[in-house]
Amino acid sequence: MIPDYLDRLARELDFDRSLSRRVRQEVEDHLWEAVAADSTGDMLQAQQRAIARFGDARVIAAQFAVVCLANYTRRAGVAAVLVIAAVFMAMKARIAWYAAMQWAISDDMKAVSGLVVQIDRYASGCRLSSDSAVGPTSAAAGFRPRSIRHIAGSFAASFCCVPQRRRRLSFRSSAMGCSRHCSCWERNCLRNLWSRSSRWRSRSHVPGFSFFTYAASRCGRHPRRPC
């Protein structure tokens, strides 16, 4: 009886394998100690009582999910900040490198580059705004519960009912948002450089880089199978 209960609890906690293993061991020790402390002598009834006193596996898993969700959110936030910082640093490093290579803006390109930079700035701003709105919405859509009844309990309970593929979708949505942002910044940066560069050699490489980053982001956008 206790092993069945432990299996059920481990299944409910399957969203975090290491947590599931840890909790299973802890609860196993708890339940057998409760059985040992039971003075009735009837093993089966003692197990039943220990499980009843312990509570419903689903409810306990839901309480764990709240803690885990908070941790995941914090980690995701830190990861996002680090990624953005890394992209920013890479951009700065590349611009510094281009400056070090002593690129100069030719006079005939100055007027055109100014216009292109303005257009590009507004276009990039629009894309970043729309992606910022679409990314979290898509991620939130991934957390759709299997049954409406689970919403009534708590958000944690609904999180427990999320199938793995929905979590994968939400992860892909977040990755999509990040890659989109990276692509947008990358293209913006490269286009600015292109508009300011005068040397044919460097300019010829810019569309290639831009296309590569765009293609990479497009690959991240499309899940392999529909959820």
Added chain:
Amino acid sequence: MEGEMLKGHLDMIVLAALSAAGSAHGYAIIEEIKRRSGGAFDLPEGTIYPALHRLEQAGLLASRWMTADSGRRRRVYTLTRTGNRALVERRAVWKQFSDAIGGLLGGTRPRENPA
């Protein structure tokens, strides 16, 4: 006592029980809570583990695996220094709250807070 009433204070209850018991595993903490509350706190025993996990994540508790006499592995929890400080703060807040409610229900004025 009703479970819903206890849930809001579960962290403080666990911290207080661990402070009294020193190092203890989940079952021992529950027994300590029951003993010290005179059996008044009757939560589902499983509720304690998410609370322990949450408090550990917050740095208020530390834990380690030990092998019991039975040969089973068990996780033993200890209050950290931060946990001790948190407990002192929560005790002070609870005292204020308790005095205020006591004053309301008993019709007496709560003692003035010197701070």
